[in-house]
Amino acid sequence: MKGRLIALDMLAGRKAAAMLEDGVLTDLLLDPADDSAPRPGTIFRAICDRPMKGQGGMMLRLPRGTAYLRRAKGLRPGQALLVQATGWAEEGKAVPVTERLLFKSRYAIVTPGAPGINLSRQIRDEEARMRLLEIAHAVMEASDDGTGLILRSAAEEADAEAVAADMEAMRDLTRKVLQEAGGDTPEALLEGPDAHLLAWRDWPRPDLFAETPGCFVEYGLDDMISTILAPKQPLKGGGFALIEPTRAFVAVDVNTGADTSPAAGLKANIALARDLPRLLRCRGLGGQIVIDFAPMPRKERRQVEQALRAAFRRDGIETSLAGWTTLGNFELQRKRERLPLDELVP
Numbered sequence: 001m002k003g004r005l006i007a008l009d010m011l012a013g014r015k016a017a018a019m020l021e022d023g024v025l026t027d028l029l030l031d032p033a034d035d036s037a038p039r040p041g042t043i044f045r046a047i048c049d050r051p052m053k054g055q056g057g058m059m060l061r062l063p064r065g066t067a068y069l070r071r072a073k074g075l076r077p078g079q080a081l082l083v084q085a086t087g088w089a090e091e092g093k094a095v096p097v098t099e100r101l102l103f104k105s106r107y108a109i110v111t112p113g114a115p116g117i118n119l120s121r122q123i124r125d126e127e128a129r130m131r132l133l134e135i136a137h138a139v140m141e142a143s144d145d146g147t148g149l150i151l152r153s154a155a156e157e158a159d160a161e162a163v164a165a166d167m168e169a170m171r172d173l174t175r176k177v178l179q180e181a182g183g184d185t186p187e188a189l190l191e192g193p194d195a196h197l198l199a200w201r202d203w204p205r206p207d208l209f210a211e212t213p214g215c216f217v218e219y220g221l222d223d224m225i226s227t228i229l230a231p232k233q234p235l236k237g238g239g240f241a242l243i244e245p246t247r248a249f250v251a252v253d254v255n256t257g258a259d260t261s262p263a264a265g266l267k268a269n270i271a272l273a274r275d276l277p278r279l280l281r282c283r284g285l286g287g288q289i290v291i292d293f294a295p296m297p298r299k300e301r302r303q304v305e306q307a308l309r310a311a312f313r314r315d316g317i318e319t320s321l322a323g324w325t326t327l328g329n330f331e332l333q334r335k336r337e338r339l340p341l342d343e344l345v346p
Helices: 126-140 153-157 160-179 196-200 221-227 264-283 298-314
Strands: 003-011 014-020 025-030 043-052 057-062 066-068 078-084 095-098 108-112 114-119 147-152 187-190 208-210 232-234 240-245 250-255 286-292 317-323 328-335
Touching: 003 196, 003 221, 014 196, 014 221, 025 196, 025 221, 025 264, 066 078, 078 208, 108 160, 114 126, 126 147, 126 153, 147 160, 160 187, 221 264, 232 286, 240 264, 250 264, 264 286, 264 298, 298 317, 298 328
Parallel strands: 003 208, 066 095, 114 147, 250 286
Antiparallel strands: 003 014, 014 025, 043 057, 043 078, 043 187, 057 066, 078 095, 108 147, 232 240, 240 250, 286 328, 317 328
16 A cells, blocks of 8 residues: 555554555554563652762662663762663663653653753744744743753644643643652652554654554554564565574674676665664664675775665664674664564564
């Protein structure tokens, strides 16, 4: 089918969300079976436990388990503070958290401790910017507690009343959570979003929206999920890539397939560069990524790197491109915002 489809369904008894663009699976979210691990975005009242000497961080006590806060200056053991989970904890490690809280919804992000009203840079129409700023100032004018607001790009095409109501809800939720900052016991004050809420909050408006039991099967998403989990992924032009997670990193091996022409290596490598964000996103892969590109002249590396940078610039997950190794591989580091799909799908 043409256009963008967003489907919300259940998979193995858990909430799942999928996005198709022109019939291609471009994003996939699936809740874990175990609710014990805090979702990214969860806000805690945490208790400082012990400083990590030499690292400048602090170990924190949570209601279940521990968290690690970087750059924890001026904190003392026993002190309570509000923190927000920034990602999933790796096995055997503490939950990564930050003191910079974000209360995020579809149209707005409330930023306690960071005053001011800002708009997404993607909102370029001057008339729309002025209209949204008027709404934002009307909603936030009574806030004199150092709370700021960021208007997201989705607000540009939304109804003014819906945007205002969204801002007010986030403002009131922020105040409620901040009022519960005190106390001497760790507690989860706000749960992070599940798959359905994340899809509604962060994905662009679809041409078709499906939220009925069995819609994954109706649109062939079950088969697409099985395909995306396979190590071998076809690339445009006839090449293919093998994507295999290990305990230390994710290995990506690019092959030209049956094409043996002089330009085959560059063609396959650019095809992989353009599709890699989608493949990693749908499989929930993060951490260190090592790419073994197909053989190509050294002078063509720049074209491949430019294709990589352009592709990841449009991706919503923080990714740092480290560059080429002495052996000719390419390394990048990707934030672990999701759990690996192969750990979630039975």
